[in-house]
Amino acid sequence: MTQRTKQPVSVLVVIYTAALHVLLLERADHPGYWQSVTGSRDGEESLPETALREVREETGIDAACFQLTDWQQQNEYEIYPHWRHRYPPGVTRNTEHVFGLQLPHPVPVTLSPREHLDLQWLSWRKAADKVFSPSNRAAILQLPEKVQHG
Numbered sequence: 001m002t003q004r005t006k007q008p009v010s011v012l013v014v015i016y017t018a019a020l021h022v023l024l025l026e027r028a029d030h031p032g033y034w035q036s037v038t039g040s041r042d043g044e045e046s047l048p049e050t051a052l053r054e055v056r057e058e059t060g061i062d063a064a065c066f067q068l069t070d071w072q073q074q075n076e077y078e079i080y081p082h083w084r085h086r087y088p089p090g091v092t093r094n095t096e097h098v099f100g101l102q103l104p105h106p107v108p109v110t111l112s113p114r115e116h117l118d119l120q121w122l123s124w125r126k127a128a129d130k131v132f133s134p135s136n137r138a139a140i141l142q143l144p145e146k147v148q149h150g
Contacts, residue, residue: 006040006086008094011051013037014139015101020147022127022140025058026118033132051099060110063101073098075135098139100146
């Protein structure tokens with residue numbers, strides 16, 4: 001079975017509570033790598049549709065029941081060499097679009113075992129220190145401002 005290549009357009013969805021606790025997921029393909037929900041756009045879906053789908057696939061949470069916000073931020077970065085095989089030949093850069101999903105409190109999460117090994121709800125400062133991605137860290141560090149100013 002041939003795996004489809006990914007589009008170099010993705011979403012980063014920081015899932016957090018009003019008390020600024022952040023959900024982090026541990027990657028199955030890289031134990032010890034913690035992150036927020038991420039994923040590439042499928043076909044012609046809109047970026048909010050990508051965010052909703054990825055949250056549902058990776059956590060079981062129906063993001064449409066909560067406050068999903070497009071932060072109107074884009075990060076362009078070099079795709080880690082060990083993940084480039086997932087993209088079309090010659091693609092080395094990805095554009096990531098940042099979203100926030102505010103929940104009233106931590107909710108039950110159902111992990112996708114092929115994608116993630118574990119989860120943690122951490123304070124925003126601890127979560128920012130734990131993630132491996134610089135863009136994920138930067139997004140988490142913005143949470144107090146995002147919640148305060150909506």
